[in-house]
Amino acid sequence: MPLPHDYSGQSCSLARALEIVGERWTLLIVRDAFYGVRRFDDFAAHLGIPRAVLSERLKSLTTAGVLVRVGTDGARHEYELTPKGVALWPALRALTDWGDDHYAPTGPRRILLHAEDGAPLERDGRCSGCGARVEPADVVIAPGPGLVPTSGSPDRVTAALAIPHRALEPISPRDPGTPA
Amino acid sequence: MPLPHDYSGQSCSLARALEIVGERWTLLIVRDAFYGVRRFDDFAAHLGIPRAVLSERLKSLTTAGVLVRVGTDGARHEYELTPKGVALWPALRALTDWGDDHYAPTGPRRILLHAEDGAPLERDGRCSGCGARVEPADVVIAPGPGLVPTSGSPDRVTAALAIPHRALEPISPRDPGTPA
DNA sequence: GACCAGGGTTCATTCACCGAACTTGCTGGG
């Protein structure tokens, strides 16, 4: 976790950003939020993060205004990205692209498509089909060639991510099943 | 420091990327390398990082192929970004832009210009003047409106960054002075 | 051959992370 503490001496916005999202697990949590994960246990199961750490990260991200806690009914609440959180999308993409380039020998593990026309997105966030600049909400996340099939019975989140679905949309809203 | 350990279960290139550059201080070191910092003591002084941690990070970044150690003469060597390290530029920019947007009330602390024509860069890496896609080596880093003047006598690096200079070019190669 | 700077390493302390177990609040069933 880069710099949760003061880094006031540094005149750099990167340091500021890392104070918020540079801690261990934090960017993975934000990425999962883009993927549609919203509930505590789903984050925990999908990331394999210790629950205490997850609790702390969700708290600090909420305090920072990256996430909001939405009370669904009583104790069942969900975490959603705020516009400030959604603004992290380009950073997330850039880092993921770098990872794909250098650590995904069999191709990207996930690919991003424009929801309108199904064409893949370019690196600069434009649609390779229509050329439009695509907002995060109009992105469809689909499995890529580099995705290894999960062995055994995957968790809710992994299962949901095995089929294309729109970013920021909650995965399997309440219970699994949803028969077509 | 997100995930220096195994994260093999995760089918995500972001996790892979964070295993390399997600640890505390690592991205700041890479950023400084873009700014032209190359020597151990300059990194240490500019970042305020414990020397033991810096030593370890430089080692792991070198092992990962993000930096190379260039022997200048005997014990005096320098660290340079490899192409793989330079490929982190978009990610660094995206994160810095997010920090500027949300944590720089008086404007960006540094601005990026196209070396060819001096016009500022767009978010997508293009030159606002000529429209060309600008390589990191053709970027000039200049102080922005949000940069607070350093109080007291700054270190070599802070002083060098107070005037515009080209990315990846070493700061004050050997000794200060360099009279025009 | 004494001094100095660069480039680290060593070490004790503190802090954060880990994983498992425990608690609390709500829901559904008998």
Add this chain to the structure above:
DNA sequence: CCCAGCAAGTTCGGTGAATGAACCCTGGTC
């Protein structure tokens, strides 16, 4: 009404990493 079950955390002991100060080694200078 009482108990089981689940979601959402909190608590806790053990471990590993970060911190910062001090020390060391090497090469060059005077």
